[in-house]
Amino acid sequence: MEQKKDEKVTYPKYAPGTHVSTSDIYQKNITYSWWEPEVQYAWSLGPAYSRFLEGLKEGKILGIHCHKCKRVIVPPRSFCEYCYGPTDGWIELPDTGIIETYSVSYLDPDANRIEEPILIGVIDIDGADEHHGFMHYFGEMSKDEIKIGMKVKAVWKPEDEREGSITDIKYFKPLRGGE
Amino acid sequence: MKKDVAVIGGGMTIFRRRLKETGKELSFLAAKMAMEDAGIQKDDIDMIVMGTAPDAFDGIHMKGENLLDGAAGAGKPYVRVFNGGGTGVFAPIAGWWHVASGVADVCLVVAEEKMGSCYPHPQTAFQHIWDPVLDRPLHPNLVWLFAMEMNRYMTVHGIKKEDIARVAVKNKRNAVGHPCAQLADPNITVDDVLNSEMMAWPVQRLDISPPSDGAAALLFCSEDVVRQYTDDPVWVGGVGWNIDSTMWTNRDLYFPRYVAHAAKMAYKMAGIVNPRKEIDFAEPYDPFDYKELHHMEGLLLCDKGEAPILTREGVTQRDGDMPICPSGGLLGVGNPIAATMGQKVCELYWQLAGKAGKRQIPTNPRVGVGQAWGDIMQMATVMVLKR
Ligand SMILES: [Zn+2]
Numbered sequence: 001m002e003q004k005k006d007e008k009v010t011y012p013k014y015a016p017g018t019h020v021s022t023s024d025i026y027q028k029n030i031t032y033s034w035w036e037p038e039v040q041y042a043w044s045l046g047p048a049y050s051r052f053l054e055g056l057k058e059g060k061i062l063g064i065h066c067h068k069c070k071r072v073i074v075p076p077r078s079f080c081e082y083c084y085g086p087t088d089g090w091i092e093l094p095d096t097g098i099i100e101t102y103s104v105s106y107l108d109p110d111a112n113r114i115e116e117p118i119l120i121g122v123i124d125i126d127g128a129d130e131h132h133g134f135m136h137y138f139g140e141m142s143k144d145e146i147k148i149g150m151k152v153k154a155v156w157k158p159e160d161e162r163e164g165s166i167t168d169i170k171y172f173k174p175l176r177g178g179e
Numbered sequence: 180m181k182k183d184v185a186v187i188g189g190g191m192t193i194f195r196r197r198l199k200e201t202g203k204e205l206s207f208l209a210a211k212m213a214m215e216d217a218g219i220q221k222d223d224i225d226m227i228v229m230g231t232a233p234d235a236f237d238g239i240h241m242k243g244e245n246l247l248d249g250a251a252g253a254g255k256p257y258v259r260v261f262n263g264g265g266t267g268v269f270a271p272i273a274g275w276w277h278v279a280s281g282v283a284d285v286c287l288v289v290a291e292e293k294m295g296s297c298y299p300h301p302q303t304a305f306q307h308i309w310d311p312v313l314d315r316p317l318h319p320n321l322v323w324l325f326a327m328e329m330n331r332y333m334t335v336h337g338i339k340k341e342d343i344a345r346v347a348v349k350n351k352r353n354a355v356g357h358p359c360a361q362l363a364d365p366n367i368t369v370d371d372v373l374n375s376e377m378m379a380w381p382v383q384r385l386d387i388s389p390p391s392d393g394a395a396a397l398l399f400c401s402e403d404v405v406r407q408y409t410d411d412p413v414w415v416g417g418v419g420w421n422i423d424s425t426m427w428t429n430r431d432l433y434f435p436r437y438v439a440h441a442a443k444m445a446y447k448m449a450g451i452v453n454p455r456k457e458i459d460f461a462e463p464y465d466p467f468d469y470k471e472l473h474h475m476e477g478l479l480l481c482d483k484g485e486a487p488i489l490t491r492e493g494v495t496q497r498d499g500d501m502p503i504c505p506s507g508g509l510l511g512v513g514n515p516i517a518a519t520m521g522q523k524v525c526e527l528y529w530q531l532a533g534k535a536g537k538r539q540i541p542t543n544p545r546v547g548v549g550q551a552w553g554d555i556m557q558m559a560t561v562m563v564l565k566r
Binding site for chain 2 (some may be wrong): 011025049111131133136
């Protein structure tokens with residue numbers, strides 16, 4: 001069947017809605033209401049995350065095996081999402097890896113602009129399966145130097161400052177020859 | 180007994196950074212337009228699906244209930260569906276199964292988003308979607324995710340930024356023919372994109388779609404009653420959806436395999452064996468310019484790494500062999516998350532019904548595919564419409 005074309009009419013035929021700008025709110029040109037929620041959370045982290053964070057406090061990156069998938073997983077979890085069985089035992093991994101991907105960010109968490117960029121990315125941790133790792137900052141390298149595939153090593157906080165958090169690692173630095 | 184399902188009406192509001200109307204009022208405006216298009220009253224509608232994404236943007240928890248009166252839901256079987264950015268195509272998939280299952284003859288689907296309500300910027304609400312143990316202590320910005328995925332995609336295939344910028348140029352130009360568009364620009368160039376503000380390398384300001392307020396609506400109807408409303412229906416050919424593991428740092432981000440799984444599901448239902456030949460045009464999800472390319476590959480419309488080449492060669496222009504985002508997409512029309520149903524599925528309907536006017540693809544298209552994408556780079560929703 002030949003398509004019935006009506007080039008005189010473009011759908012949607014009209015475009016309802018009324019545009020207002022941010023300044024309309026700040027200058028009270030429109031009627032609005034305001035709400036600032038205050039809410040706090042404390043999450044219990046379960047056996048896998050808890051052990052992982054305890055490991056970080058000791059300066060260790062802990063992974064976990066799935067024997068059925070023959071996979072070394074980091075970050076660790078209690079069960080394997082693919083074969084859907086329980087995971088099989090802990091393994092200490094080196095605190096080195098390669099940069100899987102990265103970004104050079106001029107945005108802070110609230111999308112405010114910042115002068116000095118944040119180097120951020122995913123580290124594919126040595127000893128774990130390919131493409132297995134976690135997100136972290138990079139340091140001791142410039143935005144021109146950073147590249148995918150670069151070998152990196154964790155820089156840890158001093159032991160007495162660690163609190164069982166992903167931030168017990170300060171950042172990952174380039175792994176230079178001889179280290 | 181599965182019913183064939185037709186699309187008989189579509190509607191949408193303007194998309195803007197901030198709209199005066201409430202979410203309920205936007206839902207009402209979009210739904211009314213779809214009902215006028217189909218020539219249908221509230222009493223003729225059996226069931227309603229509402230699609231709307233994270234509650235944190237509107238600041239109204241369980242906002243499906245807040246919006247229902249605006250979506251003609253009062254006193255009706257009504258459900259909200261939600262899977263982040265995937266909602267824009269998942270809501271019509273839910274509308275389809277209401278009718279395909281035989282429980283409804285006519286189902287209205289309304290999709291709404293108000294991102295402008297969240298101050299100072301909806302980015303602040305996005306912080307609450309990250310893993311509380313692994314990610315949040317690093318104070319991530321959501322743009323980082325896309326920057327990291329884009330970098331991986333570019334690096335694995337050796338893609339130049341200028342070949343990605345062509346997508347933003349095409350879509351913002353395509354949007355010039357769209358009455359609801361937020362960022363249509365007839366004069367934008369590749370250099371404008373490449374010279375725009377650096378946000379999180381490789382993502383620059385003009386690589387990104389804007390946050391928006393808006394709503395869209397679609398009416399689905401059973402083969403049993405469709406002749407009451409139209410002689411020339413547009414049909415749902417197939418639907419598919421798939422989600423990958425939330426452990427996004429345990430996947431190679433260069434290829435969205437979950438999009439391929441969802442596409443294969445939809446193509447199988449639609450009887451499509453060779454998508455490159457049998458699909459005439461596509462509306463892949465384009466919140467960032469590289470995502471259009473990534474999703475063309477996920478939708479199996481070209482080889483891995485080939486989408487930037489097709490774009491450079493003009494194949495994806497509205498008058499090319501495989502028009503991509505003839506609506507103007509999210510980059511040109513705007514990105515009120517769930518309400519992008521307006522570009523991803525309403526546009527398929529308008530194109531296939533020959534109602535797209537200034538945006539009409541000139542080659543008489545018969546089959547189109549729309550797709551949305553969301554959550555932590557893991558959710559794909561796909562719908563095929565055909566004439
Ligand atoms: Zn396993």
